[in-house]
Amino acid sequence: MARSSLSRRWRELYHRSSIQVILSLFFTAVAVVGMVFLGLTLFLRFSASNNALLAENSQRVLSQVNLNLDARLREMMRVSDTAYYQVIKDADLAEEDIDRDLELLYYTSRESLVSIAVFSDGGGLIAAAPLAVLKNSVSPEREGWFSAAQERIENLHFSTPHVQNLFVDPDYRYRWVVSLSRHVELTRDGAIESGVLLVDMSYSGIEQICKDVDLGAGRGGYLYLVDGAGEIVYHPRQQLINAGLLEENNAAAAAYADGSHNEVFQGQRRQVTVKTVGYTGWKLVGVVPSENLWDNYGQLLLFFLFIVIFSVFLLVLVNLRLSAWLTAPLKKLDRAVKELEAGRETVDLTVNGPYEVEHLSRSVQSMVSTMRHLMDDILQQEEQKRRSELDVLQSQINPHFLYNTLDSVIWMTENGRTEEAVVMLTALARFFRISLSRGSNIITVAEELEHARHYLTIQKMRYKNKFSAEISAEDGVESLYTIKLIVQPILENAIYHGMDYADGDGSICVSAFREGEDVIIEVADNGPGMPEEVVARLLDQGGACAMAGSKGSGIGLRNVHRRIQLTFGREYGLTILSEPDDGTVVRIRLPALDQEGGRRYGKEGGQ
Amino acid sequence: MSGRRFTRWVLPLLMLGVLLLLLLLILYPARAERRPELLEMSVIAREADGSAWATARRGMEQAAADLNVELRFLYPGQSNSAQEQDQLLRREVESGASAILLFPADREALAEAARSASARAALVTLETDLEAAAGYVGVDNAALGEALGSAALNGALPGETVLLVDSAPAGSGVGERMIAAAVLLEAQGRQVRYFTGTADALAERLAGEEVRAVIAFEASSLERAAAAVSRLEDPPLLYGAGSTAAIAAELEQGHITSVLAQNAFSAGYLAVEAAARLARREAAEELDPLPFFTVRRENMYEPEYQKLLFPVTW
Numbered sequence: 001m002a003r004s005s006l007s008r009r010w011r012e013l014y015h016r017s018s019i020q021v022i023l024s025l026f027f028t029a030v031a032v033v034g035m036v037f038l039g040l041t042l043f044l045r046f047s048a049s050n051n052a053l054l055a056e057n058s059q060r061v062l063s064q065v066n067l068n069l070d071a072r073l074r075e076m077m078r079v080s081d082t083a084y085y086q087v088i089k090d091a092d093l094a095e096e097d098i099d100r101d102l103e104l105l106y107y108t109s110r111e112s113l114v115s116i117a118v119f120s121d122g123g124g125l126i127a128a129a130p131l132a133v134l135k136n137s138v139s140p141e142r143e144g145w146f147s148a149a150q151e152r153i154e155n156l157h158f159s160t161p162h163v164q165n166l167f168v169d170p171d172y173r174y175r176w177v178v179s180l181s182r183h184v185e186l187t188r189d190g191a192i193e194s195g196v197l198l199v200d201m202s203y204s205g206i207e208q209i210c211k212d213v214d215l216g217a218g219r220g221g222y223l224y225l226v227d228g229a230g231e232i233v234y235h236p237r238q239q240l241i242n243a244g245l246l247e248e249n250n251a252a253a254a255a256y257a258d259g260s261h262n263e264v265f266q267g268q269r270r271q272v273t274v275k276t277v278g279y280t281g282w283k284l285v286g287v288v289p290s291e292n293l294w295d296n297y298g299q300l301l302l303f304f305l306f307i308v309i310f311s312v313f314l315l316v317l318v319n320l321r322l323s324a325w326l327t328a329p330l331k332k333l334d335r336a337v338k339e340l341e342a343g344r345e346t347v348d349l350t351v352n353g354p355y356e357v358e359h360l361s362r363s364v365q366s367m368v369s370t371m372r373h374l375m376d377d378i379l380q381q382e383e384q385k386r387r388s389e390l391d392v393l394q395s396q397i398n399p400h401f402l403y404n405t406l407d408s409v410i411w412m413t414e415n416g417r418t419e420e421a422v423v424m425l426t427a428l429a430r431f432f433r434i435s436l437s438r439g440s441n442i443i444t445v446a447e448e449l450e451h452a453r454h455y456l457t458i459q460k461m462r463y464k465n466k467f468s469a470e471i472s473a474e475d476g477v478e479s480l481y482t483i484k485l486i487v488q489p490i491l492e493n494a495i496y497h498g499m500d501y502a503d504g505d506g507s508i509c510v511s512a513f514r515e516g517e518d519v520i521i522e523v524a525d526n527g528p529g530m531p532e533e534v535v536a537r538l539l540d541q542g543g544a545c546a547m548a549g550s551k552g553s554g555i556g557l558r559n560v561h562r563r564i565q566l567t568f569g570r571e572y573g574l575t576i577l578s579e580p581d582d583g584t585v586v587r588i589r590l591p592a593l594d595q596e597g598g599r600r601y602g603k604e605g606g607q
Numbered sequence: 608m609s610g611r612r613f614t615r616w617v618l619p620l621l622m623l624g625v626l627l628l629l630l631l632l633i634l635y636p637a638r639a640e641r642r643p644e645l646l647e648m649s650v651i652a653r654e655a656d657g658s659a660w661a662t663a664r665r666g667m668e669q670a671a672a673d674l675n676v677e678l679r680f681l682y683p684g685q686s687n688s689a690q691e692q693d694q695l696l697r698r699e700v701e702s703g704a705s706a707i708l709l710f711p712a713d714r715e716a717l718a719e720a721a722r723s724a725s726a727r728a729a730l731v732t733l734e735t736d737l738e739a740a741a742g743y744v745g746v747d748n749a750a751l752g753e754a755l756g757s758a759a760l761n762g763a764l765p766g767e768t769v770l771l772v773d774s775a776p777a778g779s780g781v782g783e784r785m786i787a788a789a790v791l792l793e794a795q796g797r798q799v800r801y802f803t804g805t806a807d808a809l810a811e812r813l814a815g816e817e818v819r820a821v822i823a824f825e826a827s828s829l830e831r832a833a834a835a836v837s838r839l840e841d842p843p844l845l846y847g848a849g850s851t852a853a854i855a856a857e858l859e860q861g862h863i864t865s866v867l868a869q870n871a872f873s874a875g876y877l878a879v880e881a882a883a884r885l886a887r888r889e890a891a892e893e894l895d896p897l898p899f900f901t902v903r904r905e906n907m908y909e910p911e912y913q914k915l916l917f918p919v920t921w
Contacts, residue, residue: 137859137904163917165859165908172856174917203919239669242914243873303630310626317619 019330023323028315035311039304046300051271055260058215058273058286065223065284066275068209072112072201073279076180077156079109080199083116084184088197093126094189103129114164114177114200118184119146121194126186131167138166140196145181149196153183158280160231161203176203178233203234210234213286221288228281230254253285262290329353333361340368386566401455401492402428408462420461427457437484441567442593442602445512445519446478452487452510459495467499467506467525474513481598482519482590483567489556490523490574490586498527498584518572519590526583535576557586564590567601646676646706646883649699653710653734653775654686659826659851660710662918663733666875667708674883676706686827687775689716696720700727706882711735714778729885733878734825735780741885744878746869747896748780752787755822755846756795758865758901759788762844763819765796770818770843773803774828784824784848810835813843823847826854829866833857848899855916858904869899872918 014022087101102116106129117128123141125134140146148157159179177200186195206225215221225233230251232238240246249265249272256274263272269290276283329351339347349368351361405428412421434451437443443451449471456469487510499506509524530538538554539561561574568591578584593601650667657664657680664680671678681699683691689712697720699707706729711717714737721739724730729741736743756769763769769792775781789799800818802809809832813821821836823829826849833854836842842862847854850868857863874897884891902912 135859137861161919162910163908163913172852174852174855176917176919237669238919239665239872240876242919243666243870243876245873245876306626306630310623310630313619313622313626317623 018327020320020323020327023326024316024319027319027323028312031315031319032308032312035308039308043301043304054271054288055273058221058260058271058288059275061213061215062223062273062275062284062286065209065213066277069206069225069277069282069284070279072205072209073158073180073277075109075112076199076201077279079105079113079116080156080180080182080197083118083199084182084197088118088184088186088195090187092187092190097127099127099129099132102127106130112202112205114175114202115167115198116200117166117198118186119196119198120186121150121196126195128167131169133168134166135168140166140198145179145198146196149181149183150194153194155182156279157181158227158282160227161206161233164200177201178203178206206234210284211236215286215288221286223284223286224248224250225277226250226254226283226285228254228283233282250285254283256283256285326354329357329361333357333364337364401488404462405458408458412461424458424461427454430454431458435485440602441483442481442598443484444478444598445473445480445482445521448482448484448487448521449473449478449510449512451485452491455488455491456508459491463495463499466502466504467495467508469508469510471510473511477512477514477519479594480519481593481595481601482521483563483601486560486564486588486590487521487523489560490588493554493556494523494525494527494584494586498525502527514592515589517592519592521588521590522585523588524583524585529580529582529584530576530578531580535578538576539574560588564588642675643887644675646674646886647679647704648676648706648708648879648882648886649679649681649695649704650708651692651695651699651710652680652682653692653712653779654827655682655684656686656827657682659830659849660871660875662850662871663875663878665918666872666877667879668875669872670876670879670883674880676879676883678879679704683712687712687779689713689776689778693717693720696724700724704728706731706886708733708878708882709737709740711737712779713776714738716776716778729882731878731882731885733874735778735783742878742881742891742894744874744881744894745780745897746899748783749787750896751848751867751899752784752824753791754867754899754901755784755824755848756788756791758846758867759792759820759822759844760795760797762846762864763792763797766798767819768798768800768817769820769822770800770802770813770816772809772821772823772828772832773801774823774825781825785822788822788824806831806834810838813839818843820844820846823849825849826851829854829863830857833862837862850902850916852917855907858902858907858916861904865901865903867899868902868912868915869897870915873897 017025083102083105087098087105091098091101098118102118106113106116110130115128115131118126119140120126123139123146125132125140128134134140145157145159148159157180159181161176161178163174164177164179165174180199180201182197184195184197186193210223210225213223215223222236224235227233230253232241232248232250235241235248235250237246241248247266249263252263252265253272253274256272258274258276260271260273263270271288271290273286273288274283275286330353333349333351336347336349336351347368349361349365351357353361405424409421409424409428412418412424431451431454434443434447434454437447453471456471460467460469491508491510494508499508505526507526510521511524512519512521514520538557557574557576564573572589572591575587575589576584577587591597648671650664652660654660667678670676681695683695685691692709692712693716696707696709696717700723707724709717709721709730709732711721711732711734714735717737718739721730721732721737725739725741730737730739731742731744732740733743734745735748736745759769771785771789773782773785775785777783777786792799800816802812804812809821812818813835821832821843823832823845824847826847829845829847829849830851830853832845832847834857836845837857837860844864845862846865846867847863848867848869850866850871854863854866858866877894877897881891881894900912900915902916906912907916
C-alpha cells in the first residue's frame with residue numbers, strides 16, 4: 001500500500017517536474033552515489049591498509065629493538081662465557097686469585113655491567129668485581145638467580161630487574177640490574193665443585209634500547225618489555241606503574257603469540273604487537289592506541305563527508321547550469337508551442353540546439369505551417385459552404401413567389417385586366433431587379449423597403465386588397481445598408497398566415513428605425529396571431545420538422561433569421577412577438593451599416 | 608545587481624565559500640592533538656636541601672613532562688623558615704606564577720600569604736595541609752604519627768623513654784605527626800622527650816641519657832638520627848618516616864628498626880597534576896590521603912617495597 005503510494009507520489013513528482021530539474025537530480029544522484037561508493041571503498045581500503053601498515057611498522061620497530069636487545073644480551077652472555085671459559089674454568093681456586101681477571105673483564109664492559117661475581121655452591125663469595133665485600137645481611141643462595149642456576153645447570157638464566165644489594169657500597173648506591181646467572185664448575189685443589197657465576201647487567205642498558213621508540217607515528221604508541229610470567233622488565237612509565245598511578249595489561253600480553261593483536265584495556269582499544277626476545281623468554285610489546293587511529297579516521301571521515309557535501313553542492317550548481325543549457329532549446333520550443341496554443345499568430349519556432357531538438361523544431365514548424373494551411377483551407381471551405389447555404393436560402397424565395405405572381409398575371413390578362421397586369425408585371429420586374437441587385441448581397445434599407453413595397457403591391461393585387469399595407473422609415477435609416485431580401489419573406493409569412501382570412505380590414509405595417517447602434521425593421525400585422533409555443537418553435541432550427549405538416553412551415557422566417565446571424569452574428573436576427581387574436585410583430589435587428597460597412601460585408605459575402 | 612543574477616551566481620558562490628571555510632576548520636588540528644599551553648609552576652620547598660625529596664621531585668618532573676608544565680624549584684636559605692617561604696610565595700604570585708606547590712613550614716605563619724596566593728594562583732600543598740590552599744597531596748599526618756608511636760610501643764616498655772626528634776614547627780605536617788605520636792606514647796605510659804639539633808648533638812644526648820627508642824618524623828631528621836645511632840655501642844631503637852637511599856642503607860645495616868614510607872614519586876606526580884588541573888580550570892578529582900607502608904630490614908627487598916624504597920633510575 002505504502003509502496004504504491006510512494007510510487008504514485010514519485011510519478012506525480014516526475015510529471016510535475018521540468019526536464020531541467022529531472023536532469024539535474026539524476027545527474028547529481030548518480031554522481032553522489034558514485035562518489036559515496038568510491039569514497040567508502042577508498043576509506044575502508046585506506047583504513048585496512050593503515051592498520052596493516054601500522055602493524056607492519058610496529059613489527060619492524062620491534063624487530064629492530066629485538067636485534068639491539070639481543071645484541072646486548074649476547075654481550076652479557078659473551079662476558080659470562082669469557083668469565084667462565086677463560087677465567088674460571090681453567091683456574092685452580094686454591095692456587096689462583098681470579099679477582100683481578102674478573103676486574104679486567106668488568107672494565108672491558110663496564111658501561112653495561114654492574115658487577116661480576118662467582119659464588120660457591122653454598123653461596124659463599126669466591127670472587128667479585130668491582131665491589132668485593134658481601135653484605136652481612138645477604139644470603140646469595142636464597143636469591144632467585146642462584147637457585148635458578150642450580151636447578152637448570154645447562155642453561156643461562158636472566159632475572160627480572162631487581163635492586164642489586166649484594167655488596168657493600170660506601171656510596172649507598174642501589175642499582176637496578178638484570179642478573180645473568182649460570183652454573184659453573186670450579187676447580188679447587190684439583191677437585192671439581194659447583195658454583196654460580198653472576199653477571200649483573202645495568203638496567204639502564206635496556207632502557208637505552210627501549211626508550212624513545214616511536215610506535216604508531218606519533219600517535220601515543222609505546223613499547224614495553226615483560227618476562228615470561230608477565231612481570232614488567234621495562235616500561236617507559238614504570239615508576240607510575242610502580243606507584244600505582246598507572247596500570248598495564250602486561251599479564252595478558254605475556255600470553256599473546258608473536259604478531260599483532262587487538263585488545264581492549266580499561267575501555268581503550270589498542271593494537272598490540274608482540275615479539276619474543278631470544279634466550280630470555282621476554283616479550284617486547286608494542287602498543288598503539290586504536291582510539292588515536294579512530295580519532296584520525298573520524299577526522300578523515302568528517303573530511304570525506306565535507307568533501308562529499310562540497311562536491312554535491314558544486315555538482316548541483318554545475319548540473320543546474322548544464323541542464324539549463326541542455327534544455328534551453330527545448331524550453332524555447334515549449335514556450336513557442338504554448339504561445340501557439342494561446343492563439344498568437346506569429347510565433348518564432350526557430351530553435352538552435354542539438355540535432356534532435358533542431359529536428360524537432362523544424363518538424364513543429366512544418367507541422368504548424370501544414371496546420372495553418374489546412375485551417376485556411378477549412379475556413380475557405382466553411383466560407384464557401386456558408387455562401388452556398390446563403391445562396392440556397394436566398395434562392396428558396398423566388399420560384400414559389402414567381403409562380404404565383406405569373407399565375408396572377410395570366411389570370412388578369414385572360415380576364416382583360418391588362419392595366420392591372422402591367423402594374424403587377426412592373427412591380428414584379430422591379431422586385432426582381434432589386435432581388436438581383438447586380439449580384440450584390442448588400443443593399444440599402446431604402447432598396448430593401450422598395451423591394452418590400454413591390455412585393456406588397458403584387459400581393460395586394462393577388463389578394464384583391466384584403467389588407468392594407470404601410471411602409472415607413474425613420475430619417476437616415478434608408479441610407480443604411482442591410483443584406484437583401486429579409487423583409488419580403490416576413491411579409492410573405494404575414495400575408496399567408498395573417499391576411500388570408502382578412503376581409504378588407506387586414507393591415508400590415510412595415511417600419512424601419514434606429515435603436516442605438518442597430519437598425520430595427522419591424523413588420524406588424526393584425527392577423528390571428530400565434531400561441532406562445534408556436535412562436536417559440538418558429539425560429540428554432542429543430543422546430544422545422546415539428547411544423548413541417550402545418551400550413552406554412554415558417555421556413556422563410558428561419559431562413560431570414562439564419563442569414564442575418566450567419567452574416568452579422570448571433571446577437572442579430574429576428575424577434576417575434578405574437579398573441580393569439582392580437583396580431584404579430586416581427587422585428588428584424590441589424591447592425592447600422594454605413595456605406596463602408598456595407599461594402600465590407602459585401603466583400604465578405606464573396607463579391 | 609539583479610535578484611536573478613544574485614540567486615544564480617553570487618549566492619551559490621557565497622555558499623561554496625562557506626563550505627570551503629568549514630573544510631579548513633575541519634583540517635585544523637583537533638583539540639586532542641594539541642598539547643595544552645605551557646604552564647609555569649613554582650615549587651617552594653621546606654628545606655634548604657632538596658635531596659630528601661629527590662624521588663618526589665622525579666615524580667613532579669614526570670608529571671611536568673606529561674602535562675606540559677615548566678617547573679621552577681625554590682629553596683629557602685634556611686630550612687623550615689616560614690618567613691622565607693612567605694616571601695617566596697608572595698614573590699612568585701607577584702611574578703605571575705599560575706600554579707604553586709608548597710611544602711609549608713608553618714600553617715599559621717603562612718595562612719595569610721596562602722590566602723592571597725590562592726586568590727591569584729592554583730596553590731597545592733605537600734606534606735602539610737593548609738586551609739587556604741586549593742588542594743593537599745600527602746599522607747594523613749596524624750595517622751602516620753600514631754603509626755610511628757605504635758611501632759615504638761613495641762620497643763619501649765611502659766615507663767621507658769622515647770625521644771622524639773623535633774625537626775619542624777608544630778604548625779607543620781611533620782609537627783602534627785610528632786604531636787600525634789607523643790599523645791599516643793604518653794597515653795600508653797611511655798616517657799616522651801624531645802630533641803632538636805644536629806646528629807652529633809643527638810649522639811651525645813643518647814650517649815648520656817637512657818633512651819629506649821627514638822622517632823624521627825621526616826627523612827632528613829631520620830638520616831641524622833641514623834647517623835647518630837650508628838655511632839653508639841648500645842643504640843636505641845630508631846623509627847622514622849621517609850625513604851632515601853641513605854635511609855635504605857641504614858635500614859639494611861640495622862641502624863633503623865622500621866620505616867614508614869610513602870610513595871614519594873606518586874606524591875610529586877599527583878601534586879603537579881592537581882595544580883595543573885586547577886590552573887587550567889579542568890575538573891579535578893578530590894585527593895585522598897596517600898597510603899604509607901611499614902618497611903623493615905626483613906622485607907625491604909620484597910618487590911613492592913623494593914620499588915618503593917629504590918625508585919627505578921636509569
